[in-house]
Amino acid sequence: MIEKTSTPQSKKIIRNVFIAVFLVTLSVTGCVNHEMKKFRGTFSEKAYIDDIQPLKGTYIIKNVHVLSEDGASMRNNQQVLISGHQIEAIAPIIKAPAEQVVDGGGMFLIPGLMDGHVHISENPNNLLLNLANGVTHIRDMGGNAYHLNLKKEEATFPLRPMLFTTTEKVYSCGGIKAWFIEWTRTRICMGSVKEAEKIVSEAKADGFDALKVGNGLEAEHYWALLKAAKSADLGVTGHIPSTITLEQFLESGQYESAHVEEFTKVMIREFGWINAETEGEFIEHVKRRSFEIAPIIQKKGMAVTSVIWLMESLPQQKFNLEGFLKTIELEYMDPAKVEGTRLARGWLPGHHSYAVDDAVMNDPERRKLSEIFWRNYVKAIHIMTKALIDEHVILMAGTDAITTGAVPGFALHDELESLVKVGMSPAQSLQSATRVPGKWLGNKTGQMKNGYKANLVLLRKNPLTDIRHTRSIESVIINGQLLNRQQLDTILERIRMANNETRTIDISDYQK
Numbered sequence: 001m002i003e004k005t006s007t008p009q010s011k012k013i014i015r016n017v018f019i020a021v022f023l024v025t026l027s028v029t030g031c032v033n034h035e036m037k038k039f040r041g042t043f044s045e046k047a048y049i050d051d052i053q054p055l056k057g058t059y060i061i062k063n064v065h066v067l068s069e070d071g072a073s074m075r076n077n078q079q080v081l082i083s084g085h086q087i088e089a090i091a092p093i094i095k096a097p098a099e100q101v102v103d104g105g106g107m108f109l110i111p112g113l114m115d116g117h118v119h120i121s122e123n124p125n126n127l128l129l130n131l132a133n134g135v136t137h138i139r140d141m142g143g144n145a146y147h148l149n150l151k152k153e154e155a156t157f158p159l160r161p162m163l164f165t166t167t168e169k170v171y172s173c174g175g176i177k178a179w180f181i182e183w184t185r186t187r188i189c190m191g192s193v194k195e196a197e198k199i200v201s202e203a204k205a206d207g208f209d210a211l212k213v214g215n216g217l218e219a220e221h222y223w224a225l226l227k228a229a230k231s232a233d234l235g236v237t238g239h240i241p242s243t244i245t246l247e248q249f250l251e252s253g254q255y256e257s258a259h260v261e262e263f264t265k266v267m268i269r270e271f272g273w274i275n276a277e278t279e280g281e282f283i284e285h286v287k288r289r290s291f292e293i294a295p296i297i298q299k300k301g302m303a304v305t306s307v308i309w310l311m312e313s314l315p316q317q318k319f320n321l322e323g324f325l326k327t328i329e330l331e332y333m334d335p336a337k338v339e340g341t342r343l344a345r346g347w348l349p350g351h352h353s354y355a356v357d358d359a360v361m362n363d364p365e366r367r368k369l370s371e372i373f374w375r376n377y378v379k380a381i382h383i384m385t386k387a388l389i390d391e392h393v394i395l396m397a398g399t400d401a402i403t404t405g406a407v408p409g410f411a412l413h414d415e416l417e418s419l420v421k422v423g424m425s426p427a428q429s430l431q432s433a434t435r436v437p438g439k440w441l442g443n444k445t446g447q448m449k450n451g452y453k454a455n456l457v458l459l460r461k462n463p464l465t466d467i468r469h470t471r472s473i474e475s476v477i478i479n480g481q482l483l484n485r486q487q488l489d490t491i492l493e494r495i496r497m498a499n500n501e502t503r504t505i506d507i508s509d510y511q512k
Helices: 008-039 125-132 145-156 175-184 193-206 219-232 246-250 261-271 279-300 309-319 321-325 335-339 364-390 410-422 426-431 435-441 467-471 485-502
Strands: 058-067 074-083 086-091 100-111 113-118 135-140 162-172 188-190 210-213 235-238 303-305 394-396 456-459 473-478 481-484
Touching: 074 100, 113 410, 113 435, 125 135, 125 473, 125 485, 135 435, 135 473, 145 162, 162 219, 162 235, 188 193, 193 210, 193 219, 210 219, 219 235, 246 261, 246 279, 261 279, 261 364, 279 364, 309 321, 309 364, 309 410, 335 485, 364 394, 364 410, 394 435, 410 426, 410 467, 426 467, 456 467, 473 485, 481 485
Parallel strands: 058 100, 113 135, 135 162, 162 188, 162 210, 210 235, 303 394
Antiparallel strands: 058 074, 074 086, 100 456, 456 473, 473 481
16 A cells, blocks of 8 residues: 655745635635625715813703694794703793803704614714704614614713614524625524524614514514514514515514515505506405505504605605705715725616616516516605505604615705605694603603603704694704704805815706
8 A cells, every 4th residue: 555645846846835825815805895895885074073162061952843743733922941952941931040042043943863773884974964963863674783882882972963873673594694694794693493582682782772673583483583683682674574464574573664665565566566557466366455554553552664755755766866966965875875885886877786687687578577576666655655654644754864875864855845745734744753752762752741852953944834844943952952043054065064074076967
């Protein structure tokens, strides 16, 4: 027998190959991590606001019309006493001592707005965009350690919205796929039923406000998570898993759906193919199912977050992107998101995350079919939303910002307008971003009430006569700290300038 032995030459080759593989792996890992950080806004220029000093302490706002506690009317000619971080008194005349008096000029004082569905990146400019638009409370639907740290910092009352944050979405996946998805897609992967208690207990211990479930969950994983979350007293929000029916979902105990769209996606699964011949039948199916399930949702006390405007924008984003981009405040959006990276698409033509495949766009028949689908996709969401409104379901305004097309802060005003177009009154729409979420969260926000947090917005025009007046912001108060219009404009201008420092692609052709 001839023994095979390794020669010094072969050992050297093996060692060199190992070193080469190691270096390539290290290089690829570093590149991927860099691109992920870039997309999250880690390297984006940050707006400087340390020199902006809000009014704080104890002060009275006089000569204002104040939104009633039920959000249905204005209480005329009121005075509001702000002390520290809360509302101390609301009355026609307040005789308590105050350090300063602010003349409200006959304007309209409402609670700060809440966006019930956002995804804030690691660029703090996104928080400032919300604040400058009167959004004093946000619910991030996919948080991590960065978001938890933001919550901890709230004890120091920084100039930014208050934060509610869920976990990242939980998906069913295992093995190498799980490792890759958790690394690059920041998801929580669940490989077996046994992992449910661990996932929930870690989320609770970390300080997340709720567990978020994705539609890519196996049914048995979903039920196990709900059981564990109930035992841990941790709310569950998010999507409807594609492995369960609407009826099963309504009996699940999940306390919120993060989109109206979740219901209509299941209806599409139920119905099947949508084309020119079947679209009328599909709409009738949606109407029937919406009228069936909306009363059940109301009876169960389940909340729904809207995300209507973004869905309405999809046909435009897919088939008239350049026209769509000219309708949004693109210059304020983080260039890292707008431009995308080598690993993630952005918002611009040629590298757009909602882009329709060229093969479809260049084939008239296939393009027509795609247009029919997306037109009916939006129509179905409108029908379902109207059913929820008619049945007085807990419906909270949300935008899904910073998802492609939804600029933080600005998008919530678009959302409120969309809700009115679907069937809400201006008062109902305003309540969907104030009283309704405040009451649902139980966090003493969303109402003009003694003892409630002084998170407020002073408007030049009455939003109860026209919901578009929520844009007429004169001042924003966050935790009792008042920022006037000049300061808000300074913040916006510095964000725009910071973005220009980071930007590598000219967007002048796509601006309003």
